[in-house]
Amino acid sequence: MITLTIDRHVVVVPANTTILEAAKTVNVEIPTLCHIDLEGTCVKSNPASCRLCVVEVDGRHNLVPACATQCRQGMVVHTSSPRVLRARKTVAELILSDHPNDCLTCPKCSDCELQRLVRRLNCRVMPYNDGEHAHRKTEITPAIKRDMDKCIYCRRCESVCNEVQTVGALGAVGRGFTTTIAPSFNKMLNETNCTYCGQCVAVCPVGALTERDYAEELIADITHPDKIVIAQTAPAVRYALGEEFNFKPGTSVTGKMVTALKDMGFDYVFDTDFGADMTIMEEGAEILDRLQKFIAGDKNVKLPIMTSCCPAWVNFYEHDYPDLLDYPSTAKSPAQMFGAVAKTYWAEKMGIPREKIVVVSIMPCLAKKYECNRDEFKVNGNPDVDYSISTRELAALIRRSNINFDSLPDSDFDKPLGESTGAGAIFGITGGVMEAALRTVYEKFTGNTLPRIEFDQVRGLDGIREATIDLNGFELRVCVVNTLGNARIIMDKLRKGELNYHVVEVMACPGGCIGGAGQPYHHGNIETLKARQRAVYAEDAGKRLRKSHENPDIQKLYKEFLGAPLSEKAHHLLHTSFYDKSIK
């Protein structure tokens, strides 16, 4: 242990603690900007480059960055001496001198780390503002907006895209004053192998990387007299939406959310959890099918079967592993299954032509914005899901619609696409799809009822988790992966023939969809993710039905419309194909 002095506190910390961490233990909050550490996940970036966290250490000539300076025995640290305050403010002023400063119209306004910091430092003048600005590119993809003039060059996005996701779509370009973060050859993201996972957006402290906003389209549709606008809300949204309205992270606001959507003018509000149950029916059947073939000695069967409900992950293997496209399940994501069913089964039922129906998916996810735009998910140019908005966009729309969210009463989802099980609920978290599938596969494979519904082995936040499940003597080896960097490890092994699992779940975001890029910003606080995770499992535990195949509306859907899982109709509506999208 090391003893040091920080301001007027004597602090005792383990070796290898940074000044920043040590200060936190005595409630001294040193401002930071570039540093991020989502402890427990692999999201970490510590370039020590913004220099806003500088502190004074007795005996040192220069100020040092608290985020990257380790405590030493007997150190005397001043975190807010006049020298520190002057330097910190000057550095902030320098950042502002190369910043557009148009907070009023910035998507990050009031949620921006720079804005907060500048307020904390009490910057009241901009002494260098007549200087030149480094002008950088702006780009709008279906999922992500880049407004690089706002970039403060913290490089969190670069580190996430390269180190965490190992996609490498973004990187530092150039040198000196005009350095920027950009795709290779300064092209647009859609010309790269970007997966639209949006994790770069999730960590960007400012308004440089944000989601593509579909609010105006949505408002136009809602107010359109002839259009029937239906919402589907993803499992992970309801545990995070409350954060935008000052609820504690992990508060489930399902009922209020449904009420708000109705108040905003959605004609029907359904649950993507229903889509998730459908996914388990199809994917579960596929798993069983391949397992049975495998057990029967079929040498050509592709194992492991991999989940394919995360569109960023789908992009990832379409770009980087085009040779392995027949491993993933062909089941569509829950949101797309939902759209396909809504615009066929439900449309028929209601007697509404599909052109009149607008399906809006409300997602924790930015990749979904891209996914619903894919050509294979359109019928004569009409998409199954018209567009996707994020949890954050929903919050913004609620605020704009003069709704006092706090005091809203609860409502239920509409029927019949609103009924769901605990299995659908846990789709929002890493390991959830696997657990949901296991609940169904176990019962179908063994013919027995599960003795214990929870599969604790696949829960947690670790990047790669493996488990062996005993299916009446058959040892089912499964693996759960989150983040694409971990997926790469698995895929490289698969390519080399060194992977011996039967089923693999992959989610692109740290923690799965609870950590999706469309969620309220976690600002580097891992507790937020953990609270959401707890809420998901609590929801599941409280559900009456916890296995997808027990969902009565699902059973009805198959009976009335689809026939059986993997039937021709199911194939047509609920399955898809993958394409080689590698950049040559």
Place this chain on the structure above:
Amino acid sequence: MKPLNFESLKKLRQKAQAALNVRELSHTAVSEKCCGLETGSDHIQILCCGGTGCKASQSKKIVENLQECVKAHGIADKVDVITTGCFGFCEKGPIVNIIPDNTFYTQVKPEDAEEIVKEHVIGGHRVERLLYVDPKTEHTVSDSKHMDFYRKQMRIALRNCGFIDPENINEYIARDGYAGLADVIKNQTPEQVIETVTKSGLRGRGGAGFPAGKKWEHGRAVQAEHKYVVCNADEGDPGAFMDRSIMEGDPHSVLEAMAICGYAIGANHGLIYIRAEYPLAVSRLRVAIKQANELGLLGNNILGSDFSFDIDIRYGAGAFVCGEATALVHSMEGKRGEPRMKPPHLTDHGYMGYPTNVNNVETLANVPIIITKGADWFASIGTEKSKGTKVFALAGKINNVGLIEVPMGTTLREIIYEIGGGVKDGKKFKAVQTGGPSGGCLTEKHLDIPIDYESLEAAGSMMGSGGMIVMDEDDCMVSVAKFYLDFTVNESCGKCTPCRIGNKRLLEILTRITEGKGTPQDLETLKRLSEVIKETSLCGLGQSSPNPVLSTLNNFYDEYVEHVKQHKCRAKQCKALLTYAVRPDKCKGCGACKRGCPADAIIGDVRKPHVIDPSKCIRCGMCKSHCRFDAIQVF
């Protein structure tokens, strides 16, 4: 070639020394007599500088011509023509040095070869017109030992430059080359080697002056599967060429030192990170590595011992910041050359994650001789805290431009007025800039401080890598600060805020001042911003980049105030602050200025005094250069 062992190396040295004896003698003994084959000499060596400076003035052609002449006269068996590295006196290059009488010919042209051979080498008569003329006495000086430029120098790191053929390993061996390496491998423990280096007081010549022994000690202490010795040959300081000259003139000393360092810290791999702009140094290093490998002085089982050490070359690609050691390591790993925070120190976590010891070329060049001559010998030279000598690239407005090496503790005055021969064209001395873009400008009042790491820093500058630029009354100190800032802004890696944006803002303010748009407030801002950039930047580049601004502000505050308040540049360098006018009393009305003015700013009839319209004048200075009657006035 057969790999050497300890014994055969010794034998080879004895043999090689015989051949080099004449040269050694000529260097110490004073011989007033001119030697020639006809006047009794039986062997003559012609040394011709093959450094980059002299090569640019066709020294290669001179060598070829000399060789042809020697052949044509049938004296090839009695005369050797040898290409060496830089003599240091590049200003007067190309240099040709005749041994044994040590005649020092300057500014030789290829067509002079015949005369040198016929008159001097054969006839024994000096070619007077090629001799150096002392600017003070206006007498010719033939022996370099008598030249002011050399008299006060002490050549340790440059001991072999301009003396041996860098492409001939035997000549290096003759100068006790690889004796140090042989000695440490055979007779010393690594700890003893480190002890010697520590005791010698050798400090890093790359800028920061970190004690070399201490660094090696750290390197030794770390346990690892592999360790690396890296030679920092990035030499980015614009206007400095010490390291280049050492590598061109004495590449083996660097290789030997790296191997010694490898032995000391327990490393088996060496890497030289060198600027791609130094093709000659690269090729000399390559030749040297090859020869050393062939002789078993590098590679596996050096001299038959169980110590192995190999050396490879890595290229820079035009980024000054890569001289910073962590950035250098990133660059060698194929990455963007961005520095990172320390710790971890490179001695713990360096190239490819392995412990890595980075030393500068000049630091290393001192090592072999410290081993052979001993720590005490080295420690007896220099000042209390700065031992040994320092090489400087003396340049700017000075008579003797070139590469010099002086003991630490020599004063700036001795360097500028004695070695450097004073300010060029009889102008008035104004400032001397040391330490390159990280350093500062020193003035008249600093001329008598003894040069060492601490004194220079106390005076507001830096030892830096050894650039020394002399400025005269025609240099505008605001523009000089702006010049350095411009460099820094171009070379900043952009990683951290204060350096990326702060230096840009400094440059903008300086530019404003040189354009006459500065305000007194700007001077305050310059100072404050400079201080914050220094104390908050991530690496040495940003931590020192405002030094030129701060030191000029300190020493030439009046000049800044003049720019800001009176919109005047006394050195007449800031174009925007100049006024061009015709002196009616001198103007003959010839019209030359009018025809040459690109802005049509001059009016006047033939044979009548002309007039410049200040609103149209773009201050290009064309009129002044066209006027034969000195009638254009600038103020």
Place this chain on the structure above:
Amino acid sequence: MAKEMKLACNVVEQVEAICDKFGNKPNELINILHEAQNMHGYLPEEMQRIIARKLGIPASKVYGVVTFYSFFTMTPKGKHPISVCLGTACYVRGSEKLLEEIKRVLGIDVGQTTPDGNFSLDCLRCVGACGLAPVVTIGEKVYGRLQAKDIKKILDEVAAAD
């Protein structure tokens, strides 16, 4: 930027061979880029993509490195690349004036190439011939102790020598 041209097959092979020569190791990237540029004169996008693929690193990494180092270029240089030394020694001896004059005579800016492809203009910091300051290099040749008035003559000579 110059219009992207498809690389000739043999160039593709040559670049691949360079990568192979360095064992396709990512830490050899800078050496590889040096050789590729030596061979081809510049580093067009397609070449960088080949290198990225061979080394198994993202193209953005290669591009990030190419744009970091001033030695690497993505635009073809002129037949006679001109570099004006703006190192300190040359600067205080007036190299800026030489630069102005070259710009004026050729009608191009730093980093540009003349329309006939004959000359391109760049600056560099110290070629190590400070004794000859101010210094300009044209191709391999170093011109020292220059004055602005010498420029036109030299450029004419170089152009005429072709």
